[in-house]
Amino acid sequence: MSLTILDNETLGYGRTAVLSEVSFALAEGERVVLLGRSGAGKSTLLNAVHDRLAPAHRVALVPQDHALVPQLSVLRNVLMGRLDDHGALYNLTNLLRVRAGDRAGVAEVLEAVGLGPEIDRPVHALSGGQRQRVALARAWWRGGPVLIGDEPVSAVDETQAGVLLEQARSRFPTAMLALHDVGLARRFATRLVGIRRGAILFDAAPEDLSDAEIAALYAG
Numbered sequence: 001m002s003l004t005i006l007d008n009e010t011l012g013y014g015r016t017a018v019l020s021e022v023s024f025a026l027a028e029g030e031r032v033v034l035l036g037r038s039g040a041g042k043s044t045l046l047n048a049v050h051d052r053l054a055p056a057h058r059v060a061l062v063p064q065d066h067a068l069v070p071q072l073s074v075l076r077n078v079l080m081g082r083l084d085d086h087g088a089l090y091n092l093t094n095l096l097r098v099r100a101g102d103r104a105g106v107a108e109v110l111e112a113v114g115l116g117p118e119i120d121r122p123v124h125a126l127s128g129g130q131r132q133r134v135a136l137a138r139a140w141w142r143g144g145p146v147l148i149g150d151e152p153v154s155a156v157d158e159t160q161a162g163v164l165l166e167q168a169r170s171r172f173p174t175a176m177l178a179l180h181d182v183g184l185a186r187r188f189a190t191r192l193v194g195i196r197r198g199a200i201l202f203d204a205a206p207e208d209l210s211d212a213e214i215a216a217l218y219a220g
Contacts, residue, residue, distance in 0.1 A: 002027050004052040011048050018044040019198050026176055033185040034178040036195035036217050042178040043150050049176055050148050058144030062152040066135040070124035074134050077123055078106045081142035109140040112167060129155040136164060140171060147172035182214055
């Protein structure tokens with residue numbers, strides 16, 4: 001069953017078109033990876049799909065800029081993944097004095113991403129790779145049927161990235177990610193979408209695409 005559909009739409013910001021006449025559908029159980037050069041329109045497509053899905057589905061989001069609060073602890077940043085599950089009073093009191101059950105749950109997802117010892121450190125004291133893993137832990141904590149991520153493993157090494165993508169595969173039935181590493185993309189995706197100069201160049205299963213077809217995305 002299709003979760004979201006774009007039908008011959010132009011996407012962009014204000015009056016600036018980034019992707020023109022785009023048709024796209026994300027179905028349950030798919031793992032879609034967007035490939036293409038910086039500025040090709042991957043983030044624009046991710047944002048459009050997120051905006052269509054979010055009103056009717058629980059979506060865990062990992063934005064490219066991480067969207068963390070640097071002054072707050074790792075624990076409290078991860079807790080924000082479920083802010084919309086509770087009312088303002090619950091959230092305020094929980095941020096001031098975190099409930100034991102929530103702390104235990106966050107500790108579990110932090111262990112999964114290799115940040116267990118950092119639970120009480122302020123985010124501003126972390127490295128770039130650690131901050132990215134906090135954003136992933138927040139998505140793990142939120143959970144749900146769909147993960148959307150914009151370069152969610154770009155700041156960690158290839159081995160860590162592979163482990164984190166395996167966790168994403170096991171935690172989320174459906175996913176849509178932008179990745180820069182073609183090897184990781186091939187291993188993770190059930191479907192690869194190539195974007196070049198504001199248009200979708202290909203949309204196919206990884207095994208149906210040659211290395212030359214993918215390389216064409218980045219040429220010139």
